[in-house]
Amino acid sequence: MISKRIVLKFPHRLADQPIVCNLAKYFDLEFNILKAYIKPKEEGLLILGLSGEEENYNKGINYLKKFGVIVQSLSQGIIRNSTRCTHCGGCITVCPTEALVLDTHTRKVHFYENKCIACELCIPACPLRAMEVHF
């Protein structure tokens, strides 16, 4: 079983075509939409939690890529700039999934990318603007 969070970028020409529903129909994959919007030039952006059997998952990703959809892992999407982060703790109570946690012993903030759902609440909450969106 594979379960990952991915960022899909749809070029303008695909904006009106049903593609993601086919991941369930053809490849028996489950998807959970975390974020969806159309950008100014009618390009689409979807952040999905996608899960299923490994072989089907890989086939599903190839299907998307065949259409020209750009697939990126979410862990490359929300990034903590470690030179700007001072471990002040300003982000931890804002994060709804405890992806940002303060270690009570080391007093350092840890970012667990696998828990991040790209809600982006940490972006303006970080006083040093150390959290960045890259999608």
Next chain:
Amino acid sequence: MTKTITEINEKISKGDVVVVTAEEIINIVEEKGVEGAAQKVDVVTTGTFGPMCSSGTYINIGHAKPRIKLGGGACYLNDVPAYCGFAAADIYLGCTVLPEYDPRNRLHPGEFKYGGGHVIEEFVAGKDIKLTATAYGTDCYPRRKLETWINIKDVNEAVLFNPRNVYQNYNVAVNLSNKLIYTYMGALKPGLGNANYCSAGQLSPLLNDPLYKTTGIGTKIFLGGGGGYVAWQGTQHNPTAKRKDNDTTCVPAGTLAVIGDLKQMKPEWLLGTSFQGYGTTLTVGVGIPIPILNEEIVRYAAVKDKDIYAPIVDYSEAYPQVKPGALGEVSYEQLKSGKIVVQDKEVPTAPLSSYTKAVEIAEILKDWIKQGRFLLTEPVASVPGPESGLTFKLLKERPIE
């Protein structure tokens, strides 16, 4: 047992001074007792790294040709207004000032991405800063317009001068209302959703010298990555605030005005900071050495988080409307555990100042002293203590008829 600063400085110059941080002294006092620790240890270093809004820098940019009088005119650094109330080439840039184009809270909560604090950080980092100025012109200063890049390497003086830094303790902020609020203590979730605090606790300078016995005007300090001095008491200095039996204050109390050469400082210790819905500020690194002159001083320096208390204050109603009374008090040990109990509810806590950076500052100051690069100074005057009767007042509003 007593020591003098002169004796300690001799040891520093010889290279056999014993210096530890305010964390390390805790275990030393536990093992050796107050008497043993006072005999063995010469200096305890403290540190803090957090947002300090009354911070800024004054700069002398040097005269232009022909001359321009910035005093009484208008001057912008990267589109952020600087204060022009001094002489021809002197300006002051505060850390909370915003560019005119910033929308502030018109679409609430504003992001406040760039302000004086960010300009200061970039200036210290050696980046070129755009200076644009207009002036009314005089016979001796005829020029009315100036547009130039400036750099910290080229200006005559760049002096960090912060009227209020290093708060002795601070509030724990909560939100009793049913709406999310944005404050200088961060975003506060409704219904006691979270509690934010801002202090280095047992490492904090004035919590280790609660009655200002060794920290005074002229005390040499670590400031922004370079050396600096205590210039005066800070604004809102409140030495008569409530104290516990260990003499630490259990409400915000003493403050210090600090000064230092910005050219010797480093951008990693002076960071432009943005609080959504509130504004910009500067995160400042300060470290203050405490000479262990006698047993009383080492006893104060060995204070622990569990023995320092902070008041829980509602920032939705009580703070903005100036209503007295706190919702209780908690120790820094409880705050650092990640949860406290307020009105029978378990509330998650978060700091706003970095303890790991505060530890780093105390360690850097310790190294400077051990290497003989930093000698302690005797204050030339004290900052007011409780016996002065000095009390922080609210504004007495007198309407203009």
